[in-house]
Amino acid sequence: MMKIKTPRNGRVRRELEKRAPKLVETGKKTLILQGTKTSGILNGVLSEIYHLKKGGAVRFTRKNDNIRPFESGGETSLEFFSLKTDCSIFVYGSHSKKRPNNLVIGRMYDHHVYDLVEVGVENFKSIESFTYDKKMAPRVGSKPFIAFVGEGFENVDELKHLKEVLLDLLRGEVVENINLAGLDRAYVCTAISSNKVYLTHCALRLKKSGTVVPRMELVEVGLSMDLVVRRHRLPNEGLRKEAMRTAKDQPKKKIKNVSSDAIEGTIGKIYIPDQKVGDVALPNKAKGVKRERREAKKKEANERASKKHKEESE
Amino acid sequence: METQKPFQVDVGNLLAFNPFHNFPSLPTSRDELVKGCLEEGTKLIQAVADSLFNLPSTEDVDGPLVKLPPPTTKLPREKHLPKPKPPTKWEEFAKKKGIQKRKKDKVLWDEQTGTWKRRFGYDRVNDDKDIPIIEAKMTDEPGEDPFAKRQDDKKKRVEKQEKNRLQNLKQAAKLGALPSHVQLAATALPITGTQAPPKKVTKDELGNVAGMAATSTASGGKFDRKLLGEKPAKKQGKHRKFLPVVEGSGIGSREKEQTENVLNKLISKHSHEILNVGKAVTMYNVKKEKKARNRKNQEGKSSSTSNKLKPKKQLHKKAAKKGPESSKKRMAK
Numbered sequence: 170m171m172k173i174k175t176p177r178n179g180r181v182r183r184e185l186e187k188r189a190p191k192l193v194e195t196g197k198k199t200l201i202l203q204g205t206k207t208s209g210i211l212n213g214v215l216s217e218i219y220h221l222k223k224g225g226a227v228r229f230t231r232k233n234d235n236i237r238p239f240e241s242g243g244e245t246s247l248e249f250f251s252l253k254t255d256c257s258i259f260v261y262g263s264h265s266k267k268r269p270n271n272l273v274i275g276r277m278y279d280h281h282v283y284d285l286v287e288v289g290v291e292n293f294k295s296i297e298s299f300t301y302d303k304k305m306a307p308r309v310g311s312k313p314f315i316a317f318v319g320e321g322f323e324n325v326d327e328l329k330h331l332k333e334v335l336l337d338l339l340r341g342e343v344v345e346n347i348n349l350a351g352l353d354r355a356y357v358c359t360a361i362s363s364n365k366v367y368l369t370h371c372a373l374r375l376k377k378s379g380t381v382v383p384r385m386e387l388v389e390v391g392l393s394m395d396l397v398v399r400r401h402r403l404p405n406e407g408l409r410k411e412a413m414r415t416a417k418d419q420p421k422k423k424i425k426n427v428s429s430d431a432i433e434g435t436i437g438k439i440y441i442p443d444q445k446v447g448d449v450a451l452p453n454k455a456k457g458v459k460r461e462r463r464e465a466k467k468k469e470a471n472e473r474a475s476k477k478h479k480e481e482s483e
Numbered sequence: 484m485e486t487q488k489p490f491q492v493d494v495g496n497l498l499a500f501n502p503f504h505n506f507p508s509l510p511t512s513r514d515e516l517v518k519g520c521l522e523e524g525t526k527l528i529q530a531v532a533d534s535l536f537n538l539p540s541t542e543d544v545d546g547p548l549v550k551l552p553p554p555t556t557k558l559p560r561e562k563h564l565p566k567p568k569p570p571t572k573w574e575e576f577a578k579k580k581g582i583q584k585r586k587k588d589k590v591l592w593d594e595q596t597g598t599w600k601r602r603f604g605y606d607r608v609n610d611d612k613d614i615p616i617i618e619a620k621m622t623d624e625p626g627e628d629p630f631a632k633r634q635d636d637k638k639k640r641v642e643k644q645e646k647n648r649l650q651n652l653k654q655a656a657k658l659g660a661l662p663s664h665v666q667l668a669a670t671a672l673p674i675t676g677t678q679a680p681p682k683k684v685t686k687d688e689l690g691n692v693a694g695m696a697a698t699s700t701a702s703g704g705k706f707d708r709k710l711l712g713e714k715p716a717k718k719q720g721k722h723r724k725f726l727p728v729v730e731g732s733g734i735g736s737r738e739k740e741q742t743e744n745v746l747n748k749l750i751s752k753h754s755h756e757i758l759n760v761g762k763a764v765t766m767y768n769v770k771k772e773k774k775a776r777n778r779k780n781q782e783g784k785s786s787s788t789s790n791k792l793k794p795k796k797q798l799h800k801k802a803a804k805k806g807p808e809s810s811k812k813r814m815a816k
Contacts, residue, residue: 171667173648189565318520359520369521387524389517
């Protein structure tokens, strides 16, 4: 015995449609949560990541004992949270003696764990510790420039994976049009050694230069930290192939009132609304129009005068 | 720090990658490292900005708007590609037969009232309730109500349509292409045998059954491990006390007492102990008061209901009557 359940509310219906799988995807939402024990540094890191991704991030503040991303059974809670909050990237922070200031960044495909990268955080500097001109502060939700420097990102497997994951995390929404005046932040990641990456977040200052292109100036603002890659898990081949599939044919948006003919080529239809002949202002001021105006004005003046008389008499 | 010209620039993502750079020796101080990184970063971002600002831009209220090219770095999707909906039973049939979809008008001409009425909804064309007369046909049975029959037919049609819709959705769900706003929920477990739905059990009933199950072990459920918060079993049913096998035959012998009690009840030797005088007196008084009340009521209304109740009560009272009357006689004597 099955029953068909449809939402009774327009709001619920729209929410469900937002969460449905789409042909072209917009940005992924991030889930930020903690493990059994966290250090002060780690708390700072997590809250700053949350601030940077304010629009598309969910922060859980309770500790979760039963999440162990790298173990086979420890991912069920993560998948459940991902399903409920509709988040496809998660950042899991935990602190232990063996792995101090540990951060696991992972991605989901269809709300199942796709791949994981485990990094340790060192030399963390928070937003408050930087002094800069407040006017230059990047606004929340602006699309950032991302720069990767270092041959390590090309040669070392783990760093390559980390690069991909960081790109996904820091990217933000995928947009078609962008307003050039609104570009004000940049992330710079440099590979210092074969397992260390220096990540920093800067504000952009555009300076006048001779050409159309302004000169960029980076001012360090916001977090900066060293990421030491510890472990990582790549997705298995089948899953990777499936996740990388893209829809080749985009449904062409139908352009209205345009049709094509073999003989005449493209034909367009233009619909003109009815002319309102009475309301249109006459182009040449005909004499008759002027006179009518004068007479109408006189009439109004008379009426006003008569009204005044009436009021005075009353 | 050497850099070669070609950076990898992905304008769609605002990304720039320099794969040829490496630090030959790590700079000693942190500040120098930071400065070096920022310099490299600046170069890369300048490269991105070069290509970005050279794109054709349109003027907008806030500033120049640029249409970004699609990103070149491929990243994995977050959800699977949406699967196309499978054709419904009707759609397959229509394709096979070559039936085309016709566009339907919103309003139709109603002959009866002579106006344009909507196709479905509140004030519609061909509504069942607007039919004044149905002509009888030769095939009609005499006792049948044609209006009710029309309504039943409509109900059946609607049910059939719902069933077909459910089947189509089930088929779509099997292929993973259920529309996002629809959910299929199971209303009840599959029932075998008779089609009666399972009755809901109350808390007390459940408690009784649980108690029965718990005590149906060899040791009466006494040594079973109890769960947290489980209350001890309530005493139910008769608890018989069995006399010891060996016992003396003096004053305290319980067997003698037991048999004596039984005999006394049978013979009613101490009959005054059997009778509860106070209770008997109150019963008599209550009966008297009721009689007086009934006589008063009879003047006003007919006490047929009280008459109905009376015979049953009198049966009980006759048995007890012997008691108070006999006692009264004795007391009078």
